[in-house]
Amino acid sequence: MNEWELPEGLPPGRLAGSLWVSRECLPDVYTRWRSFLGDPALEPLLLRGFQPPATVRQNINVPPEWLKRNLGRPWHSGELEEPTDPSLIDQVDPATLLKRWWRQKFGRQGWRGLAPAEPAGPDPAQFAAQIESTSLLKGDDAFLGLVPAPNSAAALALSGWISRRGQIHEDAALLRSWQQRFGVRLCALRIDTLTLSVAWPPRSLETARLLAAEHLAYNDNVARDHLDDYAAELIDAPTWDFWWD
Template sequence: MTIDDPASATPFRYLDVDDPARSYEDLLRAAPRTQRSPVWFGPDTTQWFGEVPVPSDLAVAVGEHDPAEVLSRWWPGPCPDGCACLDPYTGAFPPLIRASGTDRSRRRATLAEAVSFGREAGDLASLAVVDAERPADVPAALGWCGVINYPHQDLVGLSAVLRSWEERFGATLVWIGGFTLVLVVADPPRTREESERVAAEHFAFCPDQIDPQDGREPYSPRSYAREIRRARLWKFWWD
């Protein structure tokens, strides 16, 4: 395995390997020990790094954030009287589903699901390794500016939410682009209630999830929940 530009001060390195999917798997399994997490970069992604300050001790800073508080603060509600755009959660942000349960972040199935994405990434992505102890911390470690046009530019809070999704749903950040994050989900919501609660989290996390941008009417958590129920891929795009 060859790491490009080993003297660089950047928090990431591209990897020159014969079998990127296998290297991704090895790196992902070793990440808690090496404190370096693999991720796939989209084309021209690196120009969007380094624009947001990174805490000196990122892991501690992320751990100090309560994901429920972060999402509640970012929640676009409550709806005005008569509005149903956040139906069925037109008032306060709902409690997190699976908030106190099994940590799914390092399960065998979670790692396997993330690795499966790499086998299909092909020419659409380049493999890199980032100075971050877990994939959830990657956006903050890179100073990623994909959310720079939005009021909430708190990458530490964003990574805290990603950590929570790793633990509750086995959702691993696998791909990062200029304005896009892709997560592979090993244990997605399976019931209507779970899916609607997760839909509310997605709306707080990324306001553009409301608009499918394919000619359909904007989603509510209730209609969006049908899209993510049992879905193994979560994609977030900030316009």
């Protein structure tokens, strides 16, 4: 799906496959993003540009022209894939996928299966809209993105974002499982980062431990040596962040 009817009143932007992205970072991007959260046919995204980690910026004199040139990555730099058919999501069983990823890292020991679903609570779109913008933007500028999709999993598949873990329909299948069990919503993307809001986070440490193992199977940068500590952080957490080096 490379052509679709754009909403009126958008700032200047461009289509990259099925993803519409604003031409510039927007000072009111959070307000604009929030205004689309209730649209049943569109998924809005906060698209952050590439920046080196804060520790690097503090210790190395990064030229301003380098930062400006890289701010548009990957949204304006041709570093996106062709949209993936969301129907491929149905071919992936998240439990089997995570078990395979876990065994690739740790062998046959330690995998206990998926965390049980939490009872449905607040509407995920309304919950995401109430999160403070700094929790999602982390102080970085952001472009506005729109994808013609009915949910976050389909939006991820169509976005052209390149998976750091496997194939993008596998990431999307996992995201859909978390949508169903924990009310997550895809909020923000960067070239190496994925941020989700979590409307129904785990309430118990036991559920959080199982979920922490899912996160570790998906992403190496969660604390493998202190998994119980990480699990405790997931209890009532309003957002999850995954990043790849």
